[in-house]
Amino acid sequence: MTTITADARPQSAPARSSERMRRAARRWRYLTNAGAAVVSVVLLLWTLTPIYNIIMVSLEAEGDVSVTHIFPPEPSAASFWVVLTEGHWYLESFWHQFGNSVFLAGMVTFFVLLIGSLTSFSISRMRIRNGWVITNAALLTYVIPASFLAIPFYLIMNRYGLQNNPWSVIAVLVTFATPYAIFIFQEYGRSIPLELDESARIDGASPLQIYFRIYLPLMAPALVAVGTYALLLAWNEYLYQFLLLSNEQSMTVAVALGKFLNSDVAPWNYMMATAIIYALPPLATYYIFRNRMSSGLTMGGVKG
């Protein structure tokens, strides 16, 4: 439409019309830039306000948050020091809890990678018959909300005396993280030619050797993506840790933080400092592996 009218315009003033179009384009550009600036400011406020609130409370000098200002008049980082040195009776086993969280996340990552890669190796590389049944079972697990199984799982673990045992939580987190690993590994594995396996087989390599020497090294990027995913999932998960790990010995940082919330006399600045320290490891992991993760996360984005 526009092209036709432009052509039909009298030839007497071509320069003026092109000048007008340029000006309109410039005005349009200014408008969209201004719009983008407004959206950016709104997004920044939207995103950062709750995070700002955490930092603000952690910088309060007193434990009292019943305040009426929006920035502490005398900000102090003392609460971080108190947390790191376990200088308050609420925090006396902070490093022990931190260690529990690290152990939990590490074990979950290890088993997700191990079980996920073995399963997808067998299904997509060795082409075990009826492997699609396992793929479907994994898909089903992926779409069921984990919290729906929380009550029966809790009762089962109680029955077998496994409450306060980190392995019960590791088991459930591995269960819910492995399906994602199986998808990503199968999807990524398609880019590795099967002929590599074939030629190794002809040279007399056993399946175990093919798995260790060929499959795992070539899958390294997918392993990193899924490992990051599993690590973050295990570190950030709350519900199952809260239900199953309740005593001093087995408690993780997440459970301790949740416990803080339920007590009325808790020193909130310490709690928020704990929260920041708790949030830093996953945040650092996320930003280091961000590119690999999002490429795995959205692999095959909009096919069909």
Add this chain to the structure above:
Amino acid sequence: MTTVSAIELGRPAVRRQSLWRYWRGGLQGSEFTWAVAFVVPYIGVFCAFVIYPALYGLWMGSNPSLYPEVFSDPIYLNTVVNTMIFLAFGVNVKLFLALMLSGFFMRPGWWTKALLMIFVLPWAVPALPTFISIHWMLNGEWGLVNNALWILFGVDGPSWLNSRWLALGSAIFSHVWKWTPFWTVILLAGRMSIPQEIYDAAKVDGATGLRRFTDVTFPLLANLYLVLTLLATIFLLGDFNSVYFVTGGGPANSTHLLATLGVVRDMLELGKPQLGVAAVMSALPLLIPLVIILMRKLKTSEAQL
């Protein structure tokens, strides 16, 4: 005569061998054993930690005398209403925002990239600290929100968490805040996979501005958007954290979702886990069709998440 009997004698053996070969597929010798050994860990995990708890839950919830007690509970009925509202607003608001914002983040330039890095923070930070922070921000007497309202506008804000609807709205807000970045990143990848040539062709045909979105972008993203809506609905049905930390189910148990009602109130406070299982199971008529549709969709479209 002898030949026939020989064939008849041989037949079962042949059939057994072919069945065995069918099960082994193309694998030879010890390879089949290895292949089975490799899938056994996952099958074990699946049976022990998905099938067993699921059957146990079904068995617990199979007592029909539980349901009159569940359905006559006013808090349960409130919870169902809450869940509906949460689904209607939570899913659609966050996905619509994500769709729009993914378009915004397609803009070129370092500023957009830097903004995206900041924008994914709510998703990258663990849920627990930020939800607790929102819980305090919304405190009526000394929360950041009301302090800011007072300092900036001289207005006394409401006590957000003391009325059912404001509290529910706050929980939905927190959920949207936390999860919009996740869906935005996925939709952004979806938009990026649309080839530029299609836009160039559409531009030649005169599709610019809004038409570019309605006639080109959205039809191409529609399938992904549908899959994400289904997935977000299912994930939201199982949401625990946003209600548990922001409102704690309060005031007076009026803002529970099914998961928090079942776990926190029924199991931990009342000590009646069967009631909790029955409450959670009442979502199955909605959950099962969604899961079936989603599994078909995921298979045909191969949208990996």
